[in-house]
Amino acid sequence: MKLDAAFLAFGVIRSALAGAVIPRGEPTPAKVEPIEPKYFRDLGSKRVKITYGPYDIPGSEDAATDGMVSFHDTNAMMPCHDCLITGFVSDLQFLDGKSANANKNMWLHHTGLMNLNRTDLACEHWPERIGVNGNERSPFDFTLKGTRKAGYYLRKGDEIFQTVDVMNLSHQQQQVILVIEWEFIEGTPAGFDIVVPVWLDIKGNCLNETTGIKPTDQVFTAKGGAGWTSKYSGDLILMVPHIHDGNTKQEVYLDGQLVCTNVPRYAETSDFITHVDEDGHGHDHGASEHIYHVSSITQCANAAKVVPGSRFTISSWYDLVQHVAMPDHHGKPEPIMAIEFLYLARPQEEAIKDILAMKPGDLQAFQDQVRSNTGQ
Ligand SMILES: *[C@@H]1O[C@H](CO)[C@@H](O)[C@H](O)[C@H]1NC(C)=O
Numbered sequence: 001m002k003l004d005a006a007f008l009a010f011g012v013i014r015s016a017l018a019g020a021v022i023p024r025g026e027p028t029p030a031k032v033e034p035i036e037p038k039y040f041r042d043l044g045s046k047r048v049k050i051t052y053g054p055y056d057i058p059g060s061e062d063a064a065t066d067g068m069v070s071f072h073d074t075n076a077m078m079p080c081h082d083c084l085i086t087g088f089v090s091d092l093q094f095l096d097g098k099s100a101n102a103n104k105n106m107w108l109h110h111t112g113l114m115n116l117n118r119t120d121l122a123c124e125h126w127p128e129r130i131g132v133n134g135n136e137r138s139p140f141d142f143t144l145k146g147t148r149k150a151g152y153y154l155r156k157g158d159e160i161f162q163t164v165d166v167m168n169l170s171h172q173q174q175q176v177i178l179v180i181e182w183e184f185i186e187g188t189p190a191g192f193d194i195v196v197p198v199w200l201d202i203k204g205n206c207l208n209e210t211t212g213i214k215p216t217d218q219v220f221t222a223k224g225g226a227g228w229t230s231k232y233s234g235d236l237i238l239m240v241p242h243i244h245d246g247n248t249k250q251e252v253y254l255d256g257q258l259v260c261t262n263v264p265r266y267a268e269t270s271d272f273i274t275h276v277d278e279d280g281h282g283h284d285h286g287a288s289e290h291i292y293h294v295s296s297i298t299q300c301a302n303a304a305k306v307v308p309g310s311r312f313t314i315s316s317w318y319d320l321v322q323h324v325a326m327p328d329h330h331g332k333p334e335p336i337m338a339i340e341f342l343y344l345a346r347p348q349e350e351a352i353k354d355i356l357a358m359k360p361g362d363l364q365a366f367q368d369q370v371r372s373n374t375g376q
């Protein structure tokens with residue numbers, strides 16, 4: 001099983017609460033706890049912690065899954081509706097609230113969110129891809145620590161598809177939860193711009209272009225082709241990358257000019273270090289006893305002014321000699337990824353007018369494409 005084919009393809013729909021009868025149109029129940037907001041408290045901002053799951057992850061020797069499971073929810077609990085989401089950050093945890101990470105043999109392979117009631121700016125027949133993240137657990141803060149009035153508009157009735165891919169590196173079965181802290185402001189407060197997401201990828205806007213990278217390549221630069229061209233004007237306020245172990249740098253260009261450099265950091269805390277047992281545990285990590293994983297990657301803020309016709313392209317550098325690639329459970333290196341989420345802040349009135357005119361996207365077409373992507 002190729003892991004990028006597994007991403008969003010091998011699904012357990014709304015399985016988090018097996019057996020529960022969820023009325024049509026209602027989000028999957030999840031625990032919602034209010035916590036202290038961080039930014040724009042004077043404007044009545046709110047922050048909640050939502051607990052998704054629990055998810056049962058079979059062992060790494062489970063033949064059906066290899067310890068890798070992708071959970072899908074077609075109507076995930078959101079913190080609010082008719083509101084602006086100003087930021088969110090995700091963490092994979094054990095049921096006791098302790099972080100579930102590489103040192104404990106649990107791996108947040110991917111989390112992703114899509115708005116089923118909108119179409120995507122990069123691949124126009126798909127639902128809108130809001131954000132993707134991996135074990136690095138990057139924060140998404142559209143307010144740039146309270147310095148920018150911007151948020152993602154969630155309409156009443158919008159249904160959000162959530163994927164949670166978890167990989168179990170150990171021989172023991174464990175249960176985990178995904179905890180997302182969301183910050184938001186009710187309604188559409190004056191002076192706030194609307195953030196629209198764009199998924200820029202070396203595999204192209206619809207993830208169907210070849211990168212030319214072979215599975216045996218060790219040190220290489222992956223370059224996207226034509227890139228994405230904006231129809232809109234706005235401020236490119238935030239850029240959040242997602243890459244895999246082995247990455248050393250990623251760059252984004254606007255009309256050929258460098259506008260963002262992302263640099264990953266490895267093993268900033270011991271949580272991000274895999275300890276390989278002396279006797280091994282069913283898969284081959286090579287000679288190294290400790291594997292250092294990506295623990296964060298830098299983002300770019302206030303990167304550029306965007307006008308209709310602005311074209312973005314992406315390049316990403318990998319060095320699998322310097323950094324061990326994450327193995328799948330057949331001991332093969334995991335396929336590389338190089339994604340950059342561009343968050344464009346658009347004037348509120350025109351952005352909402354465009355959003356209201358959007359039709360639902362084709363989730364099946366997206367899943368079919370991802371399923372057909374094997375390797376690089
Ligand atoms: C959003 O999309 C879902 C799934 O396609 C649909 O059931 C729902 O009616 C849509 N909501 C609105 C407000 O159109």
Ligand SMILES: *[C@@H]1O[C@H](CO)[C@@H](O)[C@H](O)[C@H]1NC(C)=O
Pocket residue numbers: 056057058059060061062067168169170171172173174175
């Ligand atoms: C992880 O894999 C091991 C080994 O197969 C298995 O025993 C264990 O139950 C799995 N852990 C989780 C969380 O499923």
Ligand SMILES: *[C@@H]1O[C@H](CO)[C@@H](O)[C@H](O)[C@H]1NC(C)=O
Pocket residue numbers: 206208209
């Ligand atoms: C990728 O998919 C899009 C949308 O279906 C299509 O327009 C485009 O021609 C495809 N590109 C390749 C290289 O197959």
